[in-house]
Amino acid sequence: MDVVILIGRILFSALFLFSGVGHLTQSKSMAQYAEGKGVPAAQLAVLASGVLVVVGGLSVLLGVWADLGSLLIVAFLVPTAAIMHGFWSESDPSTRQMEMIQFNKDLALAGAALMLFAFFAHTRDLGLTITGPLFTLN
Known part of the structure; x- marks a missing residue:
């Protein structure tokens, strides 16, 4: 069971690690896109969100307060869905469809x-982790 959970953590974290690295290495082009979506201080927002998802992804991957890392990922995904993928304001049907897909993907990942x-936060024996949880749920 420990190995299955580890594989799941690796697969889940990979998306956020790659995304976060992209935010940090391609921040200028991402900031231009974010500005087009109305994000204030877009360059800073891109860099901050990149750090947020890299830290969250590494936390889940390595099992260092993975519960906190999961919350960091939620803190990235929910605002990103609402701010960056507002399908409801798109008039072009294909653009609306693409933004709706991205919006739903972000919400589904936030749920996960x-x-x-x-x-x-609930399980006591997490197996292959470096630390236990920071939070406790009963």
């Missing part, structure tokens, strides 16, 4: 991250 939070 919340479930991971509950799992890490």
Whole structure:
């Protein structure tokens, strides 16, 4: 069971680690996109969100307060869904569809991250982790 959970953590974290590295290494082009979506201080927001998802992804991957890392990922995904993928304001049908897909993907991943939070904060024997949970749920 420990190995299955570890594989799941690796697969889940990979998306956020790659995304976060992209935020940090391609911040200028991402900031231009964010500015187009109305994000204030877009360059700073891109860099901060990159750090947020790298820290959250590493936390889940390595099992260092993975419950907190899961919450960091939620803190990235929910605002990103609402701010960056507002499909409701798109008039072009194909753009609306693409933004709706991205919005729903972000919400689904946020739900998965919340479930991971509950799992890490509730389960006593997490197996292959460096630390135990920071939070406790009963």
